[in-house]
Amino acid sequence: MTTVLAGLIVLFALTGPGDISHPTFRIFLRIPLEGIVAAAVLLLLPARPRRWAAALAGLVIGLLAVEKIVDIGFYAVLDRPFDLVLDWSLLGPAASVLTGSLGRAGMIGAVVGALVLVVAGLVLTTLSALRLSRIAGRHRPAAVRVVAALAVVWLALAAFDVEFVPDVPVADRSTAALVQDRADQVRAGLRDRQEFAAEAAVDPYRDAPGDQLLAGLRGKDVIVSFVESYGRSAIEDPQYAKQINPVLDAGSRRLAAAGFATRSAFLTSSTVGGRSWLAHATFQSGLWISNQQRYRTLVSSDRLTFSGAFQRAGWRTVSVEPANSEVWPGREFFGYDHGYDLRNLGYRGPRFSYSTMPDQYTFSALQRAERTRTDRAPVMAGIALVSSHAPWTPTPRLIDWADVGDGSVFGPMAEGGVPGSEAWRSRSVLRAVYRESVAYSLSTVISYVEKYGDENLVLVFLGDHQPASYITGVGASRDVPITIVARDRAVLDRISGWGWQDGLRPGPRAPVWRMDTFRDRFLTTFAR
Numbered sequence: 001m002t003t004v005l006a007g008l009i010v011l012f013a014l015t016g017p018g019d020i021s022h023p024t025f026r027i028f029l030r031i032p033l034e035g036i037v038a039a040a041v042l043l044l045l046p047a048r049p050r051r052w053a054a055a056l057a058g059l060v061i062g063l064l065a066v067e068k069i070v071d072i073g074f075y076a077v078l079d080r081p082f083d084l085v086l087d088w089s090l091l092g093p094a095a096s097v098l099t100g101s102l103g104r105a106g107m108i109g110a111v112v113g114a115l116v117l118v119v120a121g122l123v124l125t126t127l128s129a130l131r132l133s134r135i136a137g138r139h140r141p142a143a144v145r146v147v148a149a150l151a152v153v154w155l156a157l158a159a160f161d162v163e164f165v166p167d168v169p170v171a172d173r174s175t176a177a178l179v180q181d182r183a184d185q186v187r188a189g190l191r192d193r194q195e196f197a198a199e200a201a202v203d204p205y206r207d208a209p210g211d212q213l214l215a216g217l218r219g220k221d222v223i224v225s226f227v228e229s230y231g232r233s234a235i236e237d238p239q240y241a242k243q244i245n246p247v248l249d250a251g252s253r254r255l256a257a258a259g260f261a262t263r264s265a266f267l268t269s270s271t272v273g274g275r276s277w278l279a280h281a282t283f284q285s286g287l288w289i290s291n292q293q294r295y296r297t298l299v300s301s302d303r304l305t306f307s308g309a310f311q312r313a314g315w316r317t318v319s320v321e322p323a324n325s326e327v328w329p330g331r332e333f334f335g336y337d338h339g340y341d342l343r344n345l346g347y348r349g350p351r352f353s354y355s356t357m358p359d360q361y362t363f364s365a366l367q368r369a370e371r372t373r374t375d376r377a378p379v380m381a382g383i384a385l386v387s388s389h390a391p392w393t394p395t396p397r398l399i400d401w402a403d404v405g406d407g408s409v410f411g412p413m414a415e416g417g418v419p420g421s422e423a424w425r426s427r428s429v430l431r432a433v434y435r436e437s438v439a440y441s442l443s444t445v446i447s448y449v450e451k452y453g454d455e456n457l458v459l460v461f462l463g464d465h466q467p468a469s470y471i472t473g474v475g476a477s478r479d480v481p482i483t484i485v486a487r488d489r490a491v492l493d494r495i496s497g498w499g500w501q502d503g504l505r506p507g508p509r510a511p512v513w514r515m516d517t518f519r520d521r522f523l524t525t526f527a528r
Contacts, residue, residue: 265513285298
């Protein structure tokens with residue numbers, strides 16, 4: 001029985017998938033070529049070298065199994081495998097999300113549990129390989145016949161391309177393919193630095209003087225607001241659209257009645273499921289920022305950013321990052337004169353899981369701090385809304401803007417709803433709270449324009465990325481909605497050639513641009 005268990009452990013480690021978007025037990029009904037080759041090599045070795053080789057093989061198999069398990073998590077959240085070169089920096093943000101969902105104790109427990117599982121897995125695969133090696137050594141003639149028979153069967157299955165699962169041959173060589181893929185991935189990651197540096201060096205606006213930038217928006221307060229996890233699926237997937245689309249459609253009617261015009265389309269984000277800062281940097285820089293290495297290279301360059309163009313043209317530029325609890329090192333690079341965050345927004349209310357404060361408070365604080373000041377320059381503000389950040393619960397509700405105050409009024413709201421630790425146990429519950437949180441964030445944006453919008457306000461709001469695939473389902477696009485709102489019709493007349501659609505909700509045939517193209521189109525359109 002122990003030998004059978006050891007064989008199953010090695011088999012499952014070799015044939016286990018790195019993506020379980022289509023789970024089926026039949027995925028394990030395969031014959032791994034790597035196992036046959038390893039067994040043949042071990043049978044050729046003397047007893048002592050065989051033990052060392054078996055231990056090494058077991059450890060390598062265990063490491064590959066760990067890699068596949070990590071890939072499963074990355075496919076579920078980011079819709080791609082783990083990158084051995086570029087993804088280590090995601091450990092910190094992942095811990096922050098776990099803390100917001102499970103609490104600090106829960107996060108520590110999850111990390112410790114994961115480490116224990118990794119060590120246990122490596123030990124089990126190593127011991128299993130040693131066990132199988134010893135048994136094969138004791139019964140070498142029989143083992144040779146079994147390995148030879150398996151090799152013949154593997155060749156026959158490969159010749160006829162036999163499959164129990166579509167596109168998954170029974171004659172398996174996925175482990176070798178995984179190793180090759182990771183080797184290619186490492187080479188590509190190392191090469192990407194030089195390629196990106198060359199791309200970043202080309203900037204048509206690098207030396208543009210301030211008086212030749214954004215003349216078409218002189219005197220306007222411009223607010224760019226990223227709505228966390230607001231993706232195309234939110235308005236096209238029926239399970240979300242049934243609550244979110246009525247908010248957008250009613251908002252379109254109310255804003256039109258208040259004299260505002262709206263135009264909407266889609267942008268294709270450089271990320272999915274998380275890493276919002278990559279999408280923000282892509283939007284800001286006009287470059288495709290799809291990994292942390294590119295982000296670090298960008299912020300150490302002299303690239304003119306979207307907000308930096310407003311700064312150069314004479315606007316007072318401010319960032320509003322309610323999730324930040326310390327100085328944002330990228331503020332000066334992105335061209336912000338001042339930064340607001342958790343430390344200086346004056347919030348005295350409770351946290352809402354990961355979200356440090358409701359989006360309504362964020363907008364209210366910006367309004368008090370910047371837009372009510374007299375004798376001021378026009379303001380350009382970049383706001384990251386976080387109420388729709390995972391785990392999407394509890395969700396606050398809109399109140400009268402006059403009652404927002406220091407945020408303490410939101411206290412009772414943080415005590416309701418489904419706890420984040422419970423929401424993650426049920427996909428249906430998680431999807432429901434996602435839907436509610438996005439509807440709240442969009443309602444807040446619309447309500448802010450109704451309350452504080454005037455002839456000099458131009459609002460751009462967009463999603464940063466689609467949520468993870470356990471929200472959108474497998475194969476969802478990376479598109480996010482984007483909308484421009486203004487009362488001054490001259491502003492939207494300038495973008496008439498863009499082909500964007502009326503209203504807050506872009507339809508299926510609305511234009512789709514890559515997010516990195518927006519900076520140049522916007523700066524060109526409003527240059528004079």
